[in-house]
Amino acid sequence: MDRLPKWADVVLVPLVSLIFAAAISAIVIKAIGQSPSEALKVMVEGSLMSAYGWGYTLYYTTSFIFTGLAVTIAFHAGMFNIGGEGQAQLGGLGVALACLLIPWPHWSVALLAASLSAAAFGAVWAAVPAYLAARRGSHIVITTIMFNYIAAALIVYLLVDVLRPAGQMDPATARFPKTVSLPTLNQIPGFDLFFQKEVPANVTLFIALAAAWAVWLILWRTRLGYQLRAFGKSEPAARYAGINPAKMIMISMTISGALAGLMSVNNVMGEAERLLQNSSEGAGFIGIAVALMGRNHPVGVVLAAVLFGFLYQGGAELGLWTAIPIELRIVVQGLVILFTGALDVMVRMLLVWLFSFGRKRQVA
Amino acid sequence: MPSGANTSGRQATAAPFAIELKGISKAFGPVQANKDISIAVPRGTIHGIIGENGAGKSTLMSILYGFYRADSGEILINGTPTAIPDSQSAIRAGIGMVFQHFKLVQNFTVLENVILGAEEGAMLARSLAKARRVLSDLSREYELDVDPDALIEDLSVGHQQRVEILKALYRQADILILDEPTGVLTPAEADHLFRILSGLRDQGKTIILITHKLREIMEITDHVSVMRRGTMVGTVKTAETSPEELAELMVGRKVLLEVDKGAPNPGKTVLSVQDLHVRDEHGVERLKGISFDIRAGEILGIAGVAGNGQSELLEALGGIAAATGRIVMNGTDLPLTGATANGQTRREAGIAHVPEDRQHLGLIMDFEAWENVAFGYHNAPEYQKNALLMDNDALRADTAAKMERFDVRPPIPTLPAKSFSGGNQQKIVVAREIERNPDLLLIGQPTRGVDIGAIEFIHKQIVALRDAGKAILLVSVELDEIMSLSDRIAVMFDGKLMGFRDPETTNERELGLLMAGVSEGTP
Numbered sequence: 001m002d003r004l005p006k007w008a009d010v011v012l013v014p015l016v017s018l019i020f021a022a023a024i025s026a027i028v029i030k031a032i033g034q035s036p037s038e039a040l041k042v043m044v045e046g047s048l049m050s051a052y053g054w055g056y057t058l059y060y061t062t063s064f065i066f067t068g069l070a071v072t073i074a075f076h077a078g079m080f081n082i083g084g085e086g087q088a089q090l091g092g093l094g095v096a097l098a099c100l101l102i103p104w105p106h107w108s109v110a111l112l113a114a115s116l117s118a119a120a121f122g123a124v125w126a127a128v129p130a131y132l133a134a135r136r137g138s139h140i141v142i143t144t145i146m147f148n149y150i151a152a153a154l155i156v157y158l159l160v161d162v163l164r165p166a167g168q169m170d171p172a173t174a175r176f177p178k179t180v181s182l183p184t185l186n187q188i189p190g191f192d193l194f195f196q197k198e199v200p201a202n203v204t205l206f207i208a209l210a211a212a213w214a215v216w217l218i219l220w221r222t223r224l225g226y227q228l229r230a231f232g233k234s235e236p237a238a239r240y241a242g243i244n245p246a247k248m249i250m251i252s253m254t255i256s257g258a259l260a261g262l263m264s265v266n267n268v269m270g271e272a273e274r275l276l277q278n279s280s281e282g283a284g285f286i287g288i289a290v291a292l293m294g295r296n297h298p299v300g301v302v303l304a305a306v307l308f309g310f311l312y313q314g315g316a317e318l319g320l321w322t323a324i325p326i327e328l329r330i331v332v333q334g335l336v337i338l339f340t341g342a343l344d345v346m347v348r349m350l351l352v353w354l355f356s357f358g359r360k361r362q363v364a
Numbered sequence: 365m366p367s368g369a370n371t372s373g374r375q376a377t378a379a380p381f382a383i384e385l386k387g388i389s390k391a392f393g394p395v396q397a398n399k400d401i402s403i404a405v406p407r408g409t410i411h412g413i414i415g416e417n418g419a420g421k422s423t424l425m426s427i428l429y430g431f432y433r434a435d436s437g438e439i440l441i442n443g444t445p446t447a448i449p450d451s452q453s454a455i456r457a458g459i460g461m462v463f464q465h466f467k468l469v470q471n472f473t474v475l476e477n478v479i480l481g482a483e484e485g486a487m488l489a490r491s492l493a494k495a496r497r498v499l500s501d502l503s504r505e506y507e508l509d510v511d512p513d514a515l516i517e518d519l520s521v522g523h524q525q526r527v528e529i530l531k532a533l534y535r536q537a538d539i540l541i542l543d544e545p546t547g548v549l550t551p552a553e554a555d556h557l558f559r560i561l562s563g564l565r566d567q568g569k570t571i572i573l574i575t576h577k578l579r580e581i582m583e584i585t586d587h588v589s590v591m592r593r594g595t596m597v598g599t600v601k602t603a604e605t606s607p608e609e610l611a612e613l614m615v616g617r618k619v620l621l622e623v624d625k626g627a628p629n630p631g632k633t634v635l636s637v638q639d640l641h642v643r644d645e646h647g648v649e650r651l652k653g654i655s656f657d658i659r660a661g662e663i664l665g666i667a668g669v670a671g672n673g674q675s676e677l678l679e680a681l682g683g684i685a686a687a688t689g690r691i692v693m694n695g696t697d698l699p700l701t702g703a704t705a706n707g708q709t710r711r712e713a714g715i716a717h718v719p720e721d722r723q724h725l726g727l728i729m730d731f732e733a734w735e736n737v738a739f740g741y742h743n744a745p746e747y748q749k750n751a752l753l754m755d756n757d758a759l760r761a762d763t764a765a766k767m768e769r770f771d772v773r774p775p776i777p778t779l780p781a782k783s784f785s786g787g788n789q790q791k792i793v794v795a796r797e798i799e800r801n802p803d804l805l806l807i808g809q810p811t812r813g814v815d816i817g818a819i820e821f822i823h824k825q826i827v828a829l830r831d832a833g834k835a836i837l838l839v840s841v842e843l844d845e846i847m848s849l850s851d852r853i854a855v856m857f858d859g860k861l862m863g864f865r866d867p868e869t870t871n872e873r874e875l876g877l878l879m880a881g882v883s884e885g886t887p
Contacts, residue, residue, distance in 0.1 A: 217753075221753045221754060221756070222752060222753055222754060223742055223743065223748070223754050226735070226738065226742050226754060227742065229728075229731075230728050230731070230739065233728045233729075233730055233731065234724065234728055234729075236684075236724055236725055237724060237725050237726070237727070237728055237739070239684050239706075239707065240682065240684055240707055240717070240719055240725040240726065240740065241707050241708075241739050241740040241742070242683065242706040242707025242708030242709070242710070242711065242740060243707075244703065244706065
């Protein structure tokens with residue numbers, strides 16, 4: 001079996017996948033009668049060429065880091081957690097309850113409490129499918145998908161019938177008090193030199209980066225991570241080593257759910273400042289693509305999250321400044337997911353073939 | 365390329381060699397699997413090919429059967445240069461292959477399997493009738509009797525192998541390649557296979573036998589070619605060589621074939637197993653009431669054909685499978701079911717376990733060597749830096765030391781397990797388990813897929829552990845290994861122990877009968 005050198009595997013495969021996705025996106029844009037080069041210019045300028053654009057790109061990035069990490073840690077234990085979306089929405093409920101029920105004196109304590117609450121709610125939402133998988137052998141993919149629907153329905157019920165303040169028209173909680181409002185990047189000393197206008201990216205970004213570091217530490221430096229990875233590679237071997245499979249499923253899924261839940265600190269507490277319907281806006285699913293593209297490594301996840309942040313923000317700019325509908329960003333994201341995830345093997349085979357070609361020439 | 369031409373037509377030209385390989389080379393990336401290999405196999409002979417794992421035997425046969433294409437070199441079939449780009453071409457050129465792992469459809473009958481891929485026309489009836497006729501001829505001619513209407517899943521392994529041979533003959537193979545054919549057979553079945561092969565040879569068929577068992581080479585082949593590290597180190601007439609010379613050619617140095625071990629000095633009972641039963645996940649009883657003791661300083665060998673409950677015995681003792689009955693270790697009952705019956709508690713009780721299937725149980729193939737050295741002992745205090753973190757540096761240092769003591773090559777702790785050869789993988793597992801200084805070592809198929817040089821080393825380690833006063837339970841399907849290592853032999857058949865024998869007084873015939881379930885009066 002021919003293999004690629006490591007640098008090609010880590011750098012070249014995602015890069016070539018992206019180029020393919022970009023090429024097909026260009027064809028699609030051309031087909032609807034628009035200019036691909038113009039579109040790319042708008043996307044790059046709107047998301048990367050100004051501090052304001054970066055403020056949005058990093059806001060999306062923060063969410064995607066959390067959901068990408070959630071998929072990553074479960075993946076290393078051999079679990080495919082598709083339920084990030086539902087876990088994030090439940091995390092949003094945790095944030096809302098923490099912010100509304102207790103009058104916090106300062107945003108920092110509120111942040112700590114809301115983070116713990118979000119993580120706990122997300123973890124519980126993931127623990128139920130995990131328990132079913134560990135004890136009853138139900139398939140984690142199926143149950144986590146179903147739990148996304150249950151979460152959405154539960155949130156709608158709570159927003160409409162329980163949490164909605166009397167007299168309010170839209171299904172949402174009350175606004176959080178001003179005291180729990182998180183500092184955005186333009187309010188943080190040092191960062192305010194770069195971000196001069198109000199941006200949605202907020203302190204949660206640093207929690208996301210800390211979480212990435214923590215996930216790396218857990219997976220590759222602790223006994224727990226060692227056992228999770230061993231279990232993920234081979235369940236029979238894990239049994240031989242005396243690693244309890246049920247425990248590994250529970251722990252990996254709980255951490256995964258907690259990470260997905262934490263995402264809501266960014267959007268619910270940091271941006272919307274109240275809980276809305278469908279607060280996670282698909283970020284749970286984007287996390288799957290982020291983890292795939294990031295090769296299930298926290299560093300890769302952070303980089304892939306920036307890329308998807310760019311696609312999200314750039315896509316919004318397209319809708320704003322061109323005749324290209326905002327839905328096109330879904331097409332572009334879909335193509336990126338298709339090439340980086342599903343067609344990964346195809347791109348790899350192509351590169352292996354090209355490399356072997358180069359090698360033969362050297363010999364001759 | 366008219367390689368599909370009728371080979372029997374060519375026999376008239378009577379080329380001296382059925383197969384001739386000239387200067388075959390094949391590289392996988394930087395690894396040169398075959399280097400300028402040339403062999404000539406005379407028509408109507410049995411030609412053995414031996415070599416250690418990774419010597420390039422399988423690659424060479426895969427090139428001959430069209431799975432790989434050689435980078436350079438030429439293949440001549442009956443004197444005619446022949447291109448073999450795929451296995452269909454190989455079949456058309458008259459080459460048949462019997463793989464180590466059979467390629468049979470379990471819930472098809474023998475006849476259906478034989479015609480699979482060689483059906484003629486859309487309706488099966490005609491092909492089936494023809495196959496039935498051909499099969500009955502073949503059976504008569506070569507002692508290849510198999511019930512054509514039996515389902516494969518109901519046949520013994522030996523019979524399944526005959527179906528594979530019939531498949532090749534049905535496709536009019538003149539050249540038959542057998543890859544490690546006796547690995548799964550009882551001694552009696554192996555003898556029968558050799559009679560079949562002799563019969564085929566007498567009828568003018570050419571047979572290539574790939575094996576690592578020197579005894580078989582000596583017994584049945586006419587010529588033998590030895591491969592080492594991708595090159596052909598020599599082809600000799602079997603009658604003019606000896607096992608010692610072949611082993612030396614294979615390894616490149618003198619090898620001790622007999623295990624050098626003194627008389628046992630058994631002490632107190634370490635392990636006592638009483639009426640042990642194990643059911644698999646389908647509820648089928650795999651272990652049907654087994655009782656035995658092992659004493660300190662003693663090797664108990666469990667002989668038997670694969671699949672008669674040996675795996676389940678090891679798994680029950682190793683805490684992997686749930687069981688009923690009693691397992692008493694150093695006077696204490698071990699838990700047999702529930703959360704406390706696991707690999708960790710077994711290790712704490714002083715049991716180390718070298719599993720039968722190192723690639724699926726004993727190692728994580730994607731993990732690096734040092735991570736595998738912690739496997740099962742990841743809770744050991746010396747591998748922890750503090751309450752939270754593991755001490756990866758200490759682990760890597762320990763791995764490097766173990767690799768040196770056990771001569772693991774290459775001695776690089778950061779190489780993934782899958783990058784080591786079978787023998788070196790096994791040395792990593794054996795080093796990990798033996799260096800824990802266990803009271804009892806469970807060791808399953810210690811030398812399966814392990815090259816001769818490493819076999820010698822692993823056997824020495826097992827004997828050294830015994831001489832240090834430890835108890836050892838050895839499970840192996842290699843009768844030679846059981847006979848040469850064990851102080852006592854128990855034979856397992858159909859989930860039961862057929863009896864105990866003394867290796868000094870028993871012989872292969874007696875053990876072979878017990879392995880086939882014939883008890884000869886004594887229980």
